[in-house]
Amino acid sequence: MRALNDYARLVNARLEEIPAAIEDKRFEIGEMPWLLSRSMRYSLSAGGKRLRPSMLLAAVELLGGDVGDALDFACAVEMIHTYSLIHDDLPGMDDDTMRRGRPTNHVVFGVGQAILAGDGLLNCAFETMLYSACAHVERASDYLLAMREIATGAGVTGMIGGQVMDLYCERAHISGTDALEYIQYGKTACMFIYPLRAAARLCGATAEDLEALTAYGRAFGLLFQATDDLLDVTGTAEDVGKTLGKDAESGKLTCVSAYGIEGTRKLVNRLHGEALEAVERYGEGGAFFRELVDSMIDRTK
């Protein structure tokens, strides 16, 4: 069994190659502007655990698929995650100037270029998946379904829908658990659920596998967000590696603001149980996913 770091290394190596690979396949003017390439790479290489693409690869391995064949889909997921961070940090959105200890994309490249770097990463994610699918045309149907899962998770009823609702509720001072659930499902959980579903599609998996990974992705995603919300209140800056208390200060809708600290701890425990249950059927093979969900719980202790 590979560990998170092993998968992350595969993803990082492939991410280095992709823009050049795409440029090589153009029939005419072949180069993207260096400024675009640089601004996309700046955010893509900003660190991060590569959690989403690694989980996609681990699911492919769990289901007996080919990790190498799935690598471009994993990279596409990371590109989509990265574009969402660039756009989220913009003035008019969260207006953040620092992320992971570095100035945000628009601080370095300007607002206009940052918008385009985000657009470029989203488009490049689909381009990357499409090149991969065209190279495996004998399995076109699996690849089409896999791409559709990614597009759905990233889309207007998924991640983008969650972002819209988040921004709207913050500006309109709307609170309540319905809004919170919609936001956290869309903004956070979808980019775990749908990459896992894409992994299942790439492997031509059964409906049972698709359902199990969907349930895991949902529980894990909501748990990931709940522990994040909890740590913003109970953690130390050293543990968490970022400025704390920011959510409360900005009046952001979080698990803690909706359920309180104790209520959030209960939610975390429930989601932990649900995630473990979802992958129980895989026995030893599900170790990666069990350890991952345990590591989330450890953060809050």
Place this chain on the structure above:
Amino acid sequence: MRALNDYARLVNARLEEIPAAIEDKRFEIGEMPWLLSRSMRYSLSAGGKRLRPSMLLAAVELLGGDVGDALDFACAVEMIHTYSLIHDDLPGMDDDTMRRGRPTNHVVFGVGQAILAGDGLLNCAFETMLYSACAHVERASDYLLAMREIATGAGVTGMIGGQVMDLYCERAHISGTDALEYIQYGKTACMFIYPLRAAARLCGATAEDLEALTAYGRAFGLLFQATDDLLDVTGTAEDVGKTLGKDAESGKLTCVSAYGIEGTRKLVNRLHGEALEAVERYGEGGAFFRELVDSMIDRTK
């Protein structure tokens, strides 16, 4: 032979249905936030001639393909064009407050929501094409190639690449014909070339057809931009339907600033000839494309 308006009507009717069709296919939370739906529709329905999607449909008809089957791809092209206008109008980009006689998206919905409406339209374009491809899985290979053409035209070495270069040259006061050619090829011509190439792919067309439509799309796209640049200087506001002289005022790199009025007229004539030559092989069947390119020339007289 159908005319531009006939195709545009097909596109408009289908654009009304698509968001609902996408929501119906979700396995879980099914609705996108009304605010997102409204802001996407606000710009999608802002008028415009539906030139790009109509040309895609006309090419499909020319090559003997099924216009109905290609309709979702045509709509995807219009969504991509619309998202690019929303992002282009943002502060940090062109900072425009009016487009086609109506306030721009960010003026109505705010900057953050406008960024997300653009992201939503780009993602929705791919989602729409993927749903269409999954419904025609027996022709998956053609659909994959067609999607890849759209992704390439809209992408980092196509439309987005052109936008980046345009923004950069304007800020850095760079001029010169190399930069101009890159910008006009990427920003304008690519979203004519690649939708036409996608039409050819959808029809499983020959390499000769692919080449002819590529040549036409390139000549037409550059001609479209050149006449636009010319009208900004020589036209009347009444004829053109927008504020004139804006390019010169903002020091924008245009055909007129690079080649002068007479040089641009010569370029227009050359491109007109190239476009006609590209579709000569279709004889009577190419009438739509001949009339379209003639109508561009008529604008400048």
